[in-house]
Amino acid sequence: MDTDKNRNGYIEMIPWAPEVNSDNCRGCGACLEVCQNGVFVMNEVEGKMKAAHPENCLVMCVKCTEICPNQAIFFLDKEGSIKLALQLRRVDCAP
Numbered sequence: 075m076d077t078d079k080n081r082n083g084y085i086e087m088i089p090w091a092p093e094v095n096s097d098n099c100r101g102c103g104a105c106l107e108v109c110q111n112g113v114f115v116m117n118e119v120e121g122k123m124k125a126a127h128p129e130n131c132l133v134m135c136v137k138c139t140e141i142c143p144n145q146a147i148f149f150l151d152k153e154g155s156i157k158l159a160l161q162l163r164r165v166d167c168a169p
């Protein structure tokens with residue numbers, strides 16, 4: 075059995091994508107700097123950050139939410155995604 079392949083398949087099943095509340099965003103760029111996966115793009119006209127490539131987000135990473143000084147970044151159903159990840163981990167570890 076190809077365990078690595080299965081793990082990658084599970085990760086693709088977990089919804090994990092940030093969204094930016096534009097009302098709270100002040101365009102400081104901190105999230106753009108901290109994210110190493112190219113998820114964010116600055117809308118220079120509006121001076122607001124956009125999560126333009128959410129598919130690049132790393133499951134379980136929360137660096138951008140922690141660094142945003144305005145609590146503008148959030149995950150839809152974060153608790154549900156964590157629960158699913160734990161369930162899949164149990165399946166993966168089952169004998």
Ligand code: SF4
Pocket residue numbers: 094098099100101102103104105106122123141142143144145146147
């Ligand atoms: S860190 Fe927060 S306030 Fe700064 S650009 Fe990103 S979303 Fe906007």
Ligand code: SF4
Pocket residue numbers: 092108109110111113114130131132134135136137138139
């Ligand atoms: S959670 Fe991590 S990988 Fe995803 S956008 Fe934020 S910093 Fe980038």
